[in-house]
Amino acid sequence: MLPEIYEDVCNLIEQKKFAEVKQLLQNMHPADIAQLINELPEEFRLLTFRLLSAETASDVLPELYDEIKDELINKIKEVRFLKILDEMDSDEATDILADLEHSRTESLLKKLDKIDFEDSSEIRQLIKYPEDTAGGIMQLEVIAVKPDMKRDEIVEYIKSQAHEVENIHYAFVIDSKNKLLGRLDITKLLWQSAQARAKDIMDTDIITADVELDQEQVAHLFRKYDLYILPVIDKQGHLLGRITVDDVIDVIDEEASEDAYKMVGLESEDKVFTKPLNSVRKRLPWLTLNLFTALIVSSVVGIFENTIQQLSVLAVLMPIVAGLGGNSGTQTLTVITRGIALGELTIHNTFRAILKEIGVGVINGIIIGSFATVIAYFLKGNLMLGIILGAAMICNMFIAGLMGSLIPIIMKSLKIDPALASSVIITMLTDIGGFASFLGFATIFLT
Amino acid sequence: MLPEIYEDVCNLIEQKKFAEVKQLLQNMHPADIAQLINELPEEFRLLTFRLLSAETASDVLPELYDEIKDELINKIKEVRFLKILDEMDSDEATDILADLEHSRTESLLKKLDKIDFEDSSEIRQLIKYPEDTAGGIMQLEVIAVKPDMKRDEIVEYIKSQAHEVENIHYAFVIDSKNKLLGRLDITKLLWQSAQARAKDIMDTDIITADVELDQEQVAHLFRKYDLYILPVIDKQGHLLGRITVDDVIDVIDEEASEDAYKMVGLESEDKVFTKPLNSVRKRLPWLTLNLFTALIVSSVVGIFENTIQQLSVLAVLMPIVAGLGGNSGTQTLTVITRGIALGELTIHNTFRAILKEIGVGVINGIIIGSFATVIAYFLKGNLMLGIILGAAMICNMFIAGLMGSLIPIIMKSLKIDPALASSVIITMLTDIGGFASFLGFATIFLT
Numbered sequence: 001m002l003p004e005i006y007e008d009v010c011n012l013i014e015q016k017k018f019a020e021v022k023q024l025l026q027n028m029h030p031a032d033i034a035q036l037i038n039e040l041p042e043e044f045r046l047l048t049f050r051l052l053s054a055e056t057a058s059d060v061l062p063e064l065y066d067e068i069k070d071e072l073i074n075k076i077k078e079v080r081f082l083k084i085l086d087e088m089d090s091d092e093a094t095d096i097l098a099d100l101e102h103s104r105t106e107s108l109l110k111k112l113d114k115i116d117f118e119d120s121s122e123i124r125q126l127i128k129y130p131e132d133t134a135g136g137i138m139q140l141e142v143i144a145v146k147p148d149m150k151r152d153e154i155v156e157y158i159k160s161q162a163h164e165v166e167n168i169h170y171a172f173v174i175d176s177k178n179k180l181l182g183r184l185d186i187t188k189l190l191w192q193s194a195q196a197r198a199k200d201i202m203d204t205d206i207i208t209a210d211v212e213l214d215q216e217q218v219a220h221l222f223r224k225y226d227l228y229i230l231p232v233i234d235k236q237g238h239l240l241g242r243i244t245v246d247d248v249i250d251v252i253d254e255e256a257s258e259d260a261y262k263m264v265g266l267e268s269e270d271k272v273f274t275k276p277l278n279s280v281r282k283r284l285p286w287l288t289l290n291l292f293t294a295l296i297v298s299s300v301v302g303i304f305e306n307t308i309q310q311l312s313v314l315a316v317l318m319p320i321v322a323g324l325g326g327n328s329g330t331q332t333l334t335v336i337t338r339g340i341a342l343g344e345l346t347i348h349n350t351f352r353a354i355l356k357e358i359g360v361g362v363i364n365g366i367i368i369g370s371f372a373t374v375i376a377y378f379l380k381g382n383l384m385l386g387i388i389l390g391a392a393m394i395c396n397m398f399i400a401g402l403m404g405s406l407i408p409i410i411m412k413s414l415k416i417d418p419a420l421a422s423s424v425i426i427t428m429l430t431d432i433g434g435f436a437s438f439l440g441f442a443t444i445f446l447t
Numbered sequence: 448m449l450p451e452i453y454e455d456v457c458n459l460i461e462q463k464k465f466a467e468v469k470q471l472l473q474n475m476h477p478a479d480i481a482q483l484i485n486e487l488p489e490e491f492r493l494l495t496f497r498l499l500s501a502e503t504a505s506d507v508l509p510e511l512y513d514e515i516k517d518e519l520i521n522k523i524k525e526v527r528f529l530k531i532l533d534e535m536d537s538d539e540a541t542d543i544l545a546d547l548e549h550s551r552t553e554s555l556l557k558k559l560d561k562i563d564f565e566d567s568s569e570i571r572q573l574i575k576y577p578e579d580t581a582g583g584i585m586q587l588e589v590i591a592v593k594p595d596m597k598r599d600e601i602v603e604y605i606k607s608q609a610h611e612v613e614n615i616h617y618a619f620v621i622d623s624k625n626k627l628l629g630r631l632d633i634t635k636l637l638w639q640s641a642q643a644r645a646k647d648i649m650d651t652d653i654i655t656a657d658v659e660l661d662q663e664q665v666a667h668l669f670r671k672y673d674l675y676i677l678p679v680i681d682k683q684g685h686l687l688g689r690i691t692v693d694d695v696i697d698v699i700d701e702e703a704s705e706d707a708y709k710m711v712g713l714e715s716e717d718k719v720f721t722k723p724l725n726s727v728r729k730r731l732p733w734l735t736l737n738l739f740t741a742l743i744v745s746s747v748v749g750i751f752e753n754t755i756q757q758l759s760v761l762a763v764l765m766p767i768v769a770g771l772g773g774n775s776g777t778q779t780l781t782v783i784t785r786g787i788a789l790g791e792l793t794i795h796n797t798f799r800a801i802l803k804e805i806g807v808g809v810i811n812g813i814i815i816g817s818f819a820t821v822i823a824y825f826l827k828g829n830l831m832l833g834i835i836l837g838a839a840m841i842c843n844m845f846i847a848g849l850m851g852s853l854i855p856i857i858m859k860s861l862k863i864d865p866a867l868a869s870s871v872i873i874t875m876l877t878d879i880g881g882f883a884s885f886l887g888f889a890t891i892f893l894t
Binding site for chain 2 (some may be wrong): 006029031035063065088104155158159162168169186190191210222223224225226228245246248250257260261263265266270271272276277280284286287288290293294295296297301305309312313314316317318322323326327328331332334335339342344346348349352353356360363364368371375423424427431435
């Protein structure tokens, strides 16, 4: 979207030339309109959104930032909101209704029933599936044909459904009980003879997803098998819906944000423009946990308070050992967590991965520790102090490699999300390791 | 892939029953074979890979981990490697050749020319584009038809190309000079009359990518416009190739890994099973930088060495202020960096984002600082010490909010990757902020 459009729209709204804004919006892609509304000042958003047709609005609404979406849904008239929902794909309407309060969702669904809204039963069905499963991201719009249908009948049927289903690309073949039998590639339908039957030309060796499969596993299937469209079935093999790759990209983005977020104790709803007090509330529990881990670290330092009283230079140097260990541990944690997320770590290779990280930690510890020894000797003129600093660093980088790999792997095997083995735990361990080894060695050899 | 298959293959290889392994592999999806080879012990990998047909091997090779791929490429016979390359899509063959040493790539390309390898000129063309641009991820396999072609001619042409191009889904319309005019949706071709001409039924309002566009921007286009296939053009509008959504998923994974990695100073090639010495070499520069930032922090603490000598309890409590500030700063950094990566932060809303993060930091500082004050008072029985601890925490959380948001935004505007505004810089600033404010207040009010 060009910045000029942003300026134009702002100027036209200020001059109350709404017909011209409407004209401008009609020539824009819904994704660009969504971006425009996301960036507009608050007082212009509703004005702009009102100028859209229900059909365009149904494409724009799901693309808005959550907080702006909620704001607009609360401000528009209910009749219009119902019309917009009517224009949406089943999966998007469900996502929006699922985010509202339960009582409001129910009242809206009842009203949709009354005005004979085609999708309300579908939404009632979809809303039951947890948001982060195959059922939660599938859509019910799917082209399904019977095995005895001939090529020309299939084409007629697809044509009759084409206004309802975007991005068709494949038709699915089901038996009389709705069990999935196979898949037809639309491209290959082009040159089939008019009499060819679905059952004779379908692929039967296809990848499917169980409706309860976690969305991260769904993304793995798309990634591994280079899929565009994935049929969703229940335990008995009945076709329930399909997942399209554009929705999977949203899942992949969401999971990547989540992993980055969990590493530093953030919740995924805590975005750039989440209301400040919501962000405060979301971050407080983790910072409180962090205060307690910091108190534990502090109490370890407290054990050596006498040593520090005798040699205050230790307090000056001790952040170096802890800092390097923390960073080295976070590097290992990131490599291992990402390896788990991308499915590279399996039962057959875990032990090798841990050994490698310990090795890398110790070798880096020896190199960086030697630098540190030399620097400390020149700065403070005390060789023993330098050697203790270097030795503590090697110890701590060993701890960093061991804990940075072991903790996420243990969490994975306990089915706890390994990204939660976040920096806070690793940092606590490397802080303790750094302070205890450095101050411990100093207590033994220098006092 | 079932764990049994792994066991079966290992047992069969140990018993040298290669014909049976071959049988097993023939019934597996190439992606599953790749996963199997990735997990097999080193001595079984080449044995297994040799049992694959050239066609299957061409699908398996690109899915292997980089180090295993390199190992196999170095061990297989050149004749076989050439056959495998011949079976690959242009973009995948290019990726593999581009990773080899330049002289080897050249010699292979010459041999490919001699055996009349169909794609060698295409590879020579593709290999010129930087890997992380639209040109670097596009494939040359694309269905392009002339505007005057009739529907039945188009279908015949697509049929003749179908063995060369996977995942067709769209045909593109080009003029006699290869300029892109529009796009045909294969599904809609199903019911067009035999006489309909491409120019009359094509969509002309389509999204395209310039060949030089950064791959991250390409991913944004797919994300925003929910694309499956994106045509790539040059500055003059000539059709050069197409990007498929499966390759974009790889880009999104790669960029997400890269962002997570840069935050902690890792290079993207540093994976779980990168050889230990390579990992050591890749991590050392950043740890060395980290040693210097730690020395700067240490020298700030050194300014207050006298104060610590008088009051060693300060050394016990000071890690708390620095630790909380560091975590709070990393939270802000993650929110802002992720907001930049997903395109949520723009020139119109940057200032608001910084103000928000400062506000969140200060409010959290007041709350956590109050806890800390009370706890320190009860532990150490010194109210003034507690108040100083709390005040230093508020100061440092202000610094965390300001720097955690300002630094990545400044880097973005200087066109430096904001993920490089990594934890090492933020942690240095919050360490300095924490130690200086706490020890500074203590020097003023307690000594």
